[in-house]
Amino acid sequence: MAVSWKPLLPLIAVSSLLVYEEWVSTPSCKTTPTPNIPEPIPEHHPDDLKVMLVADLLLLGSDSGYFNHLFRDYYLSKFFTKSFHTLKPDMLLVLGDISARGHNLPKTKYVSVIHQFHRVLGPFLGLPLHVVLGDRDIGECDELSAESVSWVSRRLPGLDSAGCGAFEIGNVSFVSLSAVALLCGNNELRFSVEKVVERESMDFQMERERVNEGGDENDRLGKRVYEFGWRKNAMSSGSGPVLLLHFPLNRNVNAANNGGSSSRLDGRGAVGTGPYKLSHxxxxxxxxxxxxxxKPR
Structure with missing residues (x-):
């Protein structure tokens, strides 16, 4: 007796859609071996700081079409929600490019990108959040404007007018810099970024001197742009902060410091050996x- 599959097709289609939705919105992790780090990696301490890093959200704000509203934003929001419940991070760091073309948007449309960013974050809005500005957020070298960067920075937590920030969690310090200004050479933002670097360098030098003289390393001389109240974690104090950048540092710096070639690079080209292809x-x-x-960690 022949069995007709036609009545089951809607059920199969719905079941397949549910399975696909569950798969595409479930976070997955891939461990990439890091050179110069001895194996095995020590077990995580229960008080270790757990930070989730994301980048290149490329949100469109009010320019989002029907497809983005119906599918992309929905799955992105669901991904953040599942990541929150699965990974249970203590903090979220966004390393740039929350907007697909924010530097070309008028301010009214840029505000819609910020609102969309808050919507997709979901439960992460209750966690400490720090956003680093990327080139799509503030423009490339010939499009940088101190006024525009200041306007965007005021709408994101913990950034100064140059798009830089600094904060502390327990005994660990973090410094984020506007990598676009440093990448582009001489521009109206570079001096402001260098002032941040010099200020943070002086702060850390004074802290090290105070600790060497027997002072409490947790008794900070001054406040950063903002500071999270946090539990004392198991990470030992280092010589410098954790550095947050949209673009990576130049890998050839070690060779130059050790007597190798110190020829100046233009800041472009393939870098890194990890799972991502970087062009800057x-x-x-x-x-x-x-x-x-x-002297970052």
């Missing part, structure tokens, strides 16, 4: 300047 990196001179001033 900070110039060698900017990388050396950051290492000498901040």
């Amino acid at each position: 990196k900070l110039p060698l001179n900017a990388t050396e300047y950051i290492f000498q001033a901040l």
